[in-house]
Each structure stands twice: as C-alpha cells, then as structure tokens.
Amino acid sequence: MMVLEGTSALSPFRRERLESRLQSLAADLRITGAWHVYFIQTEGDAAPDPAILSRILEAQPALAGREDGAVSRFVVPRLGTLSPWSSKATELVRGAGQPIRRVERGLRIDLAGWPADAAAQEAVIRALHDPMTQSVLAETAQAQALFSAPARGELERIALEDLEAANSRLGLAMAQDEIDYLRQRFGALGRKPSDVELMMFAQANSEHCRHKIFNASWTIDGADQSHSLFRMIKNTHQQTPQHTLSAYSDNAAVVAGFPAARYRPDPATGQYRSEAVVDSAFCIKVETHNHPTAIAPFPGAATGAGGEIRDEGATGRGGKPKAGLTGFSVSHLRIPTLPQPWEAPRALNPRMAPALDIMLDGPLGGAAFNNEFGRPNLLGYFRSFELPEGEGLTRAYDKPIMLAGGLGAIDQNQVEKLRLQPGDAVIVLGGPAMLIGLGGGAASSVASGESAEDLDFASVQRDNPEMERRCQEVIDRCVALGLDNPIRWFHDVGAGGLSNAIPELLHDSGVGGVIDLGKVPADDPSLSPMQLWCNESQERYVLGVPQARLAEFAALCARERCPFAAVGVATAEERLVVAYGATVGNTPADAPIDLPMDVLFGKAPKMHRDTVHPAAPRWPALKTAGLDLHEAGLRVLAHP
Numbered sequence: 001m002m003v004l005e006g007t008s009a010l011s012p013f014r015r016e017r018l019e020s021r022l023q024s025l026a027a028d029l030r031i032t033g034a035w036h037v038y039f040i041q042t043e044g045d046a047a048p049d050p051a052i053l054s055r056i057l058e059a060q061p062a063l064a065g066r067e068d069g070a071v072s073r074f075v076v077p078r079l080g081t082l083s084p085w086s087s088k089a090t091e092l093v094r095g096a097g098q099p100i101r102r103v104e105r106g107l108r109i110d111l112a113g114w115p116a117d118a119a120a121q122e123a124v125i126r127a128l129h130d131p132m133t134q135s136v137l138a139e140t141a142q143a144q145a146l147f148s149a150p151a152r153g154e155l156e157r158i159a160l161e162d163l164e165a166a167n168s169r170l171g172l173a174m175a176q177d178e179i180d181y182l183r184q185r186f187g188a189l190g191r192k193p194s195d196v197e198l199m200m201f202a203q204a205n206s207e208h209c210r211h212k213i214f215n216a217s218w219t220i221d222g223a224d225q226s227h228s229l230f231r232m233i234k235n236t237h238q239q240t241p242q243h244t245l246s247a248y249s250d251n252a253a254v255v256a257g258f259p260a261a262r263y264r265p266d267p268a269t270g271q272y273r274s275e276a277v278v279d280s281a282f283c284i285k286v287e288t289h290n291h292p293t294a295i296a297p298f299p300g301a302a303t304g305a306g307g308e309i310r311d312e313g314a315t316g317r318g319g320k321p322k323a324g325l326t327g328f329s330v331s332h333l334r335i336p337t338l339p340q341p342w343e344a345p346r347a348l349n350p351r352m353a354p355a356l357d358i359m360l361d362g363p364l365g366g367a368a369f370n371n372e373f374g375r376p377n378l379l380g381y382f383r384s385f386e387l388p389e390g391e392g393l394t395r396a397y398d399k400p401i402m403l404a405g406g407l408g409a410i411d412q413n414q415v416e417k418l419r420l421q422p423g424d425a426v427i428v429l430g431g432p433a434m435l436i437g438l439g440g441g442a443a444s445s446v447a448s449g450e451s452a453e454d455l456d457f458a459s460v461q462r463d464n465p466e467m468e469r470r471c472q473e474v475i476d477r478c479v480a481l482g483l484d485n486p487i488r489w490f491h492d493v494g495a496g497g498l499s500n501a502i503p504e505l506l507h508d509s510g511v512g513g514v515i516d517l518g519k520v521p522a523d524d525p526s527l528s529p530m531q532l533w534c535n536e537s538q539e540r541y542v543l544g545v546p547q548a549r550l551a552e553f554a555a556l557c558a559r560e561r562c563p564f565a566a567v568g569v570a571t572a573e574e575r576l577v578v579a580y581g582a583t584v585g586n587t588p589a590d591a592p593i594d595l596p597m598d599v600l601f602g603k604a605p606k607m608h609r610d611t612v613h614p615a616a617p618r619w620p621a622l623k624t625a626g627l628d629l630h631e632a633g634l635r636v637l638a639h640p
Contacts, residue, residue, distance in 0.1 A: 001039060001042070001143065001144055002039075002061075003037065003039055003040075003063075004038040004040065004053060004054065004059035004060060004061055005035050005059055005060060005062070005064060005108065006038060006058050007036060008034060008036075009036045009108075009109075018127075022111075022124055022128075025115075025120060026114075026124055028115075029113045029114070029115065032067045032070050032110040032111065032112050033064065033108075034108065034110070036059070036105055036106070036107065037063075037076075037105070037106045037107065037140070038053075038057050038059050038103055038106075039076070039104045039105075040100055040102075041101040041102045041103070041146075041147045042099065042101065048098040048099055048100050049098065052096060052098060053098060056096060063108070063140075070110045070111060071114045071138075072108055072109070072111075072138075072139075073125070073136055073138065074107070074109075074137040074142075074143065075106055075107040075128055075129045076107075076134065076137060077105075077106070078133050078134055078435075080149070080150040080525070081133070081434055081435070081523055083104060083523075084431065085104075086102060086103060086104045087432075087523070089103050102147065106143065111124075130299075150526035151526065152525060152527065153527060153528025153529075154528060155194055155196065155528065155590065156195040156528075157193070157194055158194070158198065159192055163182060163183060164179060166195070167202075170195065170202075172198060172199065174201075174205075178605055182201060185599050189595075194529070194592050195530045196529050196530040196533050196534065196578070196593055197595060199530050199533075200499035200533065200593065203500050203534060204496060204499065206495065206496070212606075213607060213609070214233075215229075215607070216228060216229070217606065217608045219609070219611070221612050222612075244256070245281055245415050246316070251310075251312070251314045251492060252285035252319065253283065253284050254281050254283050254284075254316065255281065256282075256412075257280040257282050257409070259278065259280065261274055261276065261277045263275070264476065264480050267480050267481055270559075278412070279411070280410070281409070281411070281412050282407060283316075283407070283409070284405075284406075284408075285308055285312055285405060285406055286308075286325075286405030286406075287304075288304070288401055288402060288403055289301065289304025290399055290401055292304065293328075293353075293362055294352045294358070294398075294399045295351070295353065296353070297353050297357055300365065301326065301328075301361070301363070301364075301369075301402050302365035302368055302369040303538050304402050304404040305324060305326060305369040305377070306369050306463055306465060306468055307404065308404040309321045309406065309468065309472075310468065310492030312407075312408035313541075314475075314490050314492040314541055315408070316414045316415040316416060317414040317415075317416075317490075318410070318475045318485065318487060319408045319414075320409045320472075320479075322406070322407050322408050323376055323377075323378045323406060323407050324404070325405045325406065326363060326370075326405075327401070327402075327405075328358065328359060328362055328363065328381070328382050328400060329384070329385065329400060329401035329403075330358050330359060330384050330397050331355045331385065331386050331396035331397045332355060333355050333640075334354065334355065341635075342635070344388065349398055352398060358400050359382065363382075366380075372469075373465040373472075374469055375406070383640060384640045385397055389617065411479065411482075414485065417490075417508075418488040419508075419510065420489055420509035420544040420570045421488075421511075421570065422511060422569075422571055423546075423547055423570065424545065424546055424570045425544065425546070425547055425550055425566045425569060426502060426566070426568040426569060427544070427566050428498065428542055428565050429471055429542070429564045430467055430471045430539045430541055430562065431464055431467040431563065432522050432563065433522040433523070433537050434524050435526075436535060463538055464538060464539050465539075468538070468539040470560050470562035471539060471540075471541055471562055474557055474562045475487075475541075477556045477559070478556065486546065486549035487543050488509075488546070489508060489544050490543030491504055491541065491543075492541050493536070493537075493540035493542060495536065496534065496536065497533065498533055498542065499534040501540075501541075501542045502515065502568075505542050505544060506570060506574075506576065507574075507597055507600070507601050509570065512572070512575040513568050513577070514582050514584050515567050515568035515576075515582060516568055516581060516583070517582070519565050519567040519568070520532055520533075521565050529578075529580075529592040550566060568582070569584060571584060574598070575596055575597060576594075576596075577591055577594050579592060579593070
C-alpha cells in the first residue's frame, strides 16, 4: 500500500464550523491542520510511477509534520467498503496507465488539546465522521484494512412466535394486524420467514410506499365515509382530466405539452442532430424527504432531490429532468446570536437536527445534488412554525418538511410503459449496493423517536449525483431510439431498495421473477442477504429489457461508463425467487426469498380509522394593550 498526502481538505468556513462543534465537546480542542490522504493498493508486484500519481492526485509521499502535542486522526471510507469517490478515481488513474488495483481518499485531521477523558474522546470521534460510510483510524498503517474482504453476513430465519420481537429489533414498523397476516401466510407455507422476507414486506407495505393512512377507510362521528383521503385527492383529476396524460399511475405525472424538435445525439454515430418535430409533454413531481433530513440534513435533502430527479427520469419509458425546487418547513430557528422574543425555551428531540442546522445544511444538500447532476434548482420556500397549546403541548415542525420537486420533458410516444414479458431481463442500472439507507421506508413511517437511534441513522441514504447523471445519459440514449427504445418498463430505486423496486417492476406487468442475488452489484462484500436486497443505496434504477436487446443496451451503458447488471429474468408464474445462483427452474433450498407475489401485493390488512371531530380549541382574546404596531409588523415580516 502506498500513502500520499494531498492538499488542504477544509475551507476556512467548514474548518471553523467543525472546530466550534468539537469545542462544544472538549473546550480546549483545536484543529491545527487538515489534509486529503490517498491510500493506493498496487496491482501485484507492479509499481506505479509516484510522479504521475502525485500529478493526478496533487499529492506527495511525505506527510506534513504535526504541531507539538497534537494528535492525528484519519477519517477514511468505512472499512471493507468501496467509496463512490474510489470507483471514479481508480478508473481515472488506471486510464493514465498506472498499475493499481484501487485508490481511496481519506482526511487527516490534526487536533491539539486532545481530551484525556475516554468518554470525551469517543464523543469527538463520533463528531468527526459519518459512521455509516466512514471509519476513524489512529495511524495510516491501519488503512490496510480498507482493502480487506470481510465475510458475508448470514441469513436469519425467524420463528413465527418471534415476529413481534423481530418487528422491534429490525425497525420494521409493522402493525399487529400485519404481523398476524404474515404469521397466517407463512404458517400456510409451512416454514419460518427469513429476515429478508420480513424486511421486504415491511418496506413494500410501509406508509411511505403504500400510503396506508391515505388509502384507509374512515368512520367519522359514527358515519362511514365514501372516500379515502387518496380518493379525495384523485377526485380533482377525475373531475377535470383535461390536458393530463398520466396521473397517480407512474413515478411522476405527465401533462400535455406542445410540438417540439429534439436536438440530441444519433445513437449510431454519437453526432448531435436535429430530429423531426414530435408531440412533447411535461412530467411534474413533488415529494417529501422528511425523516432523513431530520436525522442528517445535508444527505437527507440531497438524496431527496436525487430521488425526485430519478422519478422524472423513470416516467413512462424515459423522461428528461429539466428544473427543480426545494422547500423546508421547520420549527423556530433559535439562532444563538439572534434570539427572538417568540422563541420560548423548550426541550427539543435530541435525535433530530435542530431547525438552524437543517436550514444551514439542508438547502446546501438539495442545491449541491441538483448542481452536480446538472439540473438548475430554480425556486423553493422556507417556513418556520411553532404554536404552544398549553399543558406542555407545542405544535411545531421539529420533524421538518423537506420538499423536493421538479419539471421535466418527455416525448408523448414514450409516456406509456410496456409490460414485461416472460423471459425479459431484469436489470439494475447505476451504482453498487452499500450498507446505507437500510429500512428507510419503514423508518419514515414511525413516529420520530420510537426506533433505535442507530436504526434512525442507518435509514439515511448518501448521495452520488455523478452516478445518477450517467444513468440519465443512458436513459437519454434509449429514448433517442424513439419507438425502438429497448426499455419496456422501469422504476427508480428509492425507499426499500431493490426489495421494493424489483417486486413493483414485476407486479406492475403481472409477472414473477427469478433473481440471482450474487449478480447484484455491491461495493461491500460483507452485506448479508437482507442488507444487499433491502439497502437504499442511491442512483439506481430497475428496468426490463428484452433478452434480444441486451447487447445493444450494454453498449449504450459502456458508452456512458454507467454500471449495470442483468440480475434475473421475468417469469410467467407470479412468484418471486431471490437467491445466490438462482435460475429459472433451479431454486436453491436455502433461498432467502421464495414467495407468491400476492404475499406482498395481495390481501394485506387494510387500515380503518374510527374517529370524531375534536373540539375546537378556545384561544384567549388577543391582548393589544401596550402593543407597538410598528414593532409587531416588523416581527411578522421578519418571521420566515
């Protein structure tokens, strides 16, 4: 392993901000320096040229000296994983003719005033890194573990009488009637469910994915209601469907546009050309990403924007994201240097980021993803709200609203998806699986603070906009083929990961599927079957392509340097088999998943809500005595 040290890694603003955070944990702590560090795994006995590596990485072999009394800590990608940065950088260095197997980047940070107390040291270490994607080392020699290959995690079978305990331990957020439903279905199958099957069911039937409350039946004040909340929302479209081509049936809605000529590359030659005028349309989408933004504002907002971009791209048989928006609703900001008279002190949820942190980091995350993907983020909104109601109750956006939306373009002849046929290839397009965003669909469906803190943090995804851009370029090349587009049907991978996206892809076409788990791209060899199938690694799509078009599709992916894998095939039997080495007609005995599709999409319990109208609160009369109208007006106008 070679080690090179590069340029300064923290801007003055970020250094000052990190130092302030560290000093809240250990008052004497001071950052004396921060540099990028590169760890290079060579290829066999071949030696890369240090001079070429130094020029590419802007680095040198000698490490900078430390201030007397300071300690060095190295923040590196989580041991045993391959970082998104590494996959890009390794490709570039190999392209320069250097015989390397892999290059990883870390951060060396020198700290003076290191605390003697072990608990304070642990708190500082936690503040220095993201434990889902990073590790902290005391010396460079320990970085050799970056290139080790840990053993794969084990599959777990769970007894039917232990489902309640597994529901809590795994953070599945299933209601008791859903647990009873699974106990009945697996009892009929005569076997124990696997942890993969339970996690998949929990994600596929979470509030986030299935909108159980919005689809619930209601009894209000003793009277049964004829419409669910979702039917009430859809009623607007039913009453005024003019100019709407698709609504509530795809990843984004589609409204009629106007005739337009496209200027895009010829798929055969790669040369740009002006195409004939065709009827165009707009795909529109707004969604929320509240739970991840509450836990980790920057990556939560970034992946919220990224997920909305993917929804536009995965509309019909391929859309083109054009412009975006982000919005935030939070509780009072409580800026330390700018206290406001209406900001009464109260206990805040320690598991959630404060409103100020959300508004400092969240908009940057949303803007950063949009910018790095190549889509302008043109507008948004910001609101703060708290309302004390007496008896210690306050209504507030402690769990924020993070709104991500956008507008895209789509050819009208690409709006309708085509059903998968038995034998079609099931493809995962985009980045590899990592242990990030595990259980996000279920995590966002429980009341904040009810799940374990490590499960909360594990449910937050991490972003890689460059990979998403590569995927979009492949989609654009497929759409440029017009009616000869090889994509039949596809979905973006969001909540629940592949465990939600692939079953949806198959179910929407009325087919089943056989998936070889060993073919799913992964940058963490230690992932258990449950972690591999259910993680929410971003920048991925699942799609169906005819077997006869696979070579053509592979060539398009190679042109854009976009990873993909044909992980399975669609089958006429509506059954889902997921196992290492699974093929049609060959289901391994230890298959992590072997279920009829209707276990996931059949007659799972439907929610019913029986409620009454609450009594309207009696608010005290507004006291205007001593009120300065000018000052009150300024406060109202200054309040976000």
